[in-house]
Amino acid sequence: MRHIISLLMENEAGALSRVAGLFSARGYNIESLTVAPTEDPTLSRMTIVTSGSDAVIEQINKQLNKLVDVAAVMDLSDGDHLERELMLVKVRSEDAACNELKHVLSSFNGRVIDESDSTCTIELTDTCARLDGFLQAIGRAYILETVRTGASGIGRGKRILKI
């Protein structure tokens, strides 16, 4: 099953490679991983999207907690949470399909952030699944480039990950 795990870690050189190394050394899956400093510049927040059996996910949580640099771990999938991913897509826009593209775009709440005579770059922020849906809707034939950040996640309401 797909899980989205959030963690707070010391914002130190090498901290990211400890997490990435853990996943590769123990053969865990990573679908995406994002990391950036928080409002406290000594802490980084990471969101990892992974998948595995319940036993594997339990081990992933425990092994992450065991890393000395990791201050807190929360499996967001254990409760209500929000996830968002930013995607930039550059598409061909020279032909008649352009109008239809703009129609699809509005239904996905995307916006055009750059245009040339033959290309159009779109920005979309949504759940990973919705972004997948958008790519399907416009079709690969039109896509020139896709850049995705991977999911960022946060608990709903009073569910807070802090130290």
Added chain:
Amino acid sequence: MELTGAEIVIRCLQEEQVEYVFGYPGGAVLFIYDALFQQDKVKHILVRHEQAAVHAADGYARSSENVGVALVTSGPGLTNAVTGIATAYMDSIPMVIISGQVPTFAIGEDAFQEVDAVGITRPCVKHNFLVKDVRDIALTIKKAFYLAKSGRPGPVLVDIPKDVSNQKTTFEYARNVDIRSYHPAGKGDSVQVKLAAKMLLEAKRPMVYAGGGVVLSGASAQLTDLVRLLGFPCTNTLMGLGGYPATDKQSVGMLGMHGTYEANMAMQHCDVLVAIGARFDDRVIGNVEHFAQVPRKIIHVDIDPSSIAKRVKVDVPVVGELKLVLDQLLSELRSEKRKPDAAELGAWWKQIDEWRAKGGGLRYKNSAEIIKPQFVIEKLYEITCGDAFITSDVGQHQMWAAQYYKFDKPRRWINSGGLGTMGFGLPAAMGVQLINPGETVACVTGEGSIQMNIQELSTCKQFHLPIKVLSLNNRYLGMVRQWQQFFHGNRYAESYMDALPDFVKLAEAYGHIGLRIDKPSDVESALKEAFSRKNDLVFMDFRTDPTENVFPMVPGGKGLSEVILAEEL
């Protein structure tokens, strides 16, 4: 007054009451060696290879409650140390390794003797640091010692660039250190402890399975009290030998691939299993699916939550420092009026005794013509009154030492259980001998393993370490040969040791005494002679039966009850 980074390193070691550092100098640690030279509180043991420095620090730590310290230079110094670090990591040994690094301005330029020490060691340390500012050295070393010995212990590496070791700052050593992202477990959750106590009292076919955590946590006394209070059988893992006295009537011996028949059968057929500081690894429970076929309740006590439910499902997990958790469990059980059902327990012991009779215990067919390796260990046990520190290398001799030397005390059996590192025994024995001066230290090895770090005979000479080396020389990489015999159609690919040196002459060349023993009738007298020489290292080259195999044996990938007993072959 301002001190250099190098002087601070040494001051920190003094503050940590470090008596011995095992190391090897080189360019990147010259300032540190210079600071070491100008004081005499911290003594340095010059090894002949960095791997040995780390194994020696490891043996030092295993046989005491101290943190072992190793000091190596950058590049090859560090890479040579990696096997030692990984060995310590797999067995959770508290250790601090200080490595030199090329100057900060040269890092990343492929400088001479540069290697990414933090990157290379990351998967085999508890934690590691690269110190880029001289002002961080003292706190980093404080953290390193704290991390190494607290929680689940492990090796911690501190990598110090050469320029940092020569910069100056004021020295201050923190009394305590708090790492906000690190909270080692203390006492166990009282609800879980109560649940565990209840389950133990209701058990009909209980089994105590104790691992290396008991030794590391210093919880042998508590474990012994618990087992005796309940009247339960107790088995020890390879790492846990000595955690419960082997000669006690409630001990069923070692379990696992070469464990006793009764221990393995009891593991497989118990109704309540309590695992204490053990991790259900592949050499212990064999095939995990086979293990899971038999329904039983499992209580698992461990300091490391990630060891719990890693390979087998657990009913009552208890996370905590073993010593504290066992104290909690003991007081819980002592306050209970109920006792385990004596009739059920009696029937269970009867069953265990039947298994013991069927397995025939540990046995081998002795010979008057050729030396049986088991016989050497039995004689070693007798002559040392079961009270020596025994280090071992890896292979058949390791298993025979584990089987036939009955360890009654913790920290007496020093071996590389997790990583299985050949070449561990002799350097480990150096560390053991240094922290236990005047005690009997023997290294049980084979002609294969001993050659992986034989250069340390020179270190032993320099530092007057009267270790007794028992080489069970069967002219084969015996465990490899055994597997080839059983599972590879007797095709002995590269397992024969040809062109062996004359070990007696070799020992003599290093300034020691060498003995060659060919006949069973000479075993006892040779051992007596060797152990009577209190101030000499004696190398004993026992010419043993090349065809002898280790039994019982649970083949890899099989279940604990799918055991090969000696007579079945």
